[in-house]
Amino acid sequence: MSCAVYICMREFIVVGHKAATDGQFSLNDLPGSAGRMDIMCRCVNSALFLSHDLRRNVTIYLILLGEPEPPKIVKFSGHDVRYLNPDERSSGSLIKKALELKARIRWKESTPGVWVRQGNLEDLLAELNSDEGVGESVDEDTGNKLYYLHENGTDIRNKMEVTLPQRATFILGDHVGMTSDEEQKIMDAGAQSINVGPLSLHADHCIILVNNELDR
């Protein structure tokens, strides 16, 4: 495989259409009153955990679109994150702390390696594109690549064998998938559609498979 762990920075973006946007939710009811926050929590685990270490080259962005203060983005940086354990309550607790801050349009750090800002998917794609060149504007063979995880995409095993991205960004939907408006914005940002196998899987399972493909 062409994308070695030490050179390929990885980013995951997950959209939680119902996920709570303040810190009032209960850690005892992540799927219910927190708006399927359990999905977001498992995605953090899938993105960042190795057996006895963290993936320092991975960042995950959670786009939270539920009530009462949408849209917000919470970022976990594997390079800097602390106080994170693999269980759902642990990542849920750090998300809750981030959402207890007053979010603005600039990133604010809530606990080490966890950040929050106001913003939606379009805002994040614009930021990533302007800051560091994700998308079609960059060099095809050596630059940064944007991928949209979708059932109708190209098999990642075929896609990854011919690419050498310095940074790879993967966008995933939650249990309700993406809206057509979101899909349009993703495609406008230059994303290529990929899939991870013949069956439709949860977002956190897809992240495991993407990480493994890039590990190889």
Added chain:
Amino acid sequence: MSCAVYICMREFIVVGHKAATDGQFSLNDLPGSAGRMDIMCRCVNSALFLSHDLRRNVTIYLILLGEPEPPKIVKFSGHDVRYLNPDERSSGSLIKKALELKARIRWKESTPGVWVRQGNLEDLLAELNSDEGVGESVDEDTGNKLYYLHENGTDIRNKMEVTLPQRATFILGDHVGMTSDEEQKIMDAGAQSINVGPLSLHADHCIILVNNELDR
């Protein structure tokens, strides 16, 4: 890939060396007082969930070796299970209900598709072998196969391409790995060592990768 979803029965066996063996643990503290029961819960999710369905051809066995009443085995059958949601508390709650029953050496159903018995890894391997022929005694090309997930094993992508098991059983350790005694019993049962990639991963992540390999 040779192992189609509709013909290949899959079994996962996960050993939880510290996992609680009665129903007194708190769902609010699965990693702590429940003895890393969070690992077991995530393994159930990884084994059984598709995006909007369950894997009906998968069974997962949790070998629980913590206090106060070891050893016990809890079985989730994807074919029959009900009341299971993807979050850790959901599988944790069904495990807790199973452990509230008085376990004996024969299986007892606690909720639909969830069963409990007394027993350890050796007991389970003996049962699977005598009932249905897992291990080296069965036909090499068309029978049942036993695999041990281990860092030093053969890459699953090489292993699976040449095999056609009717039933494949995969054994995984928890965060502390297997004891040498357990490893000996696994090898005595005819297991082949495989791995799922170049990095050491959590058991639940390995299960995702095995399922995906068999899906293909």
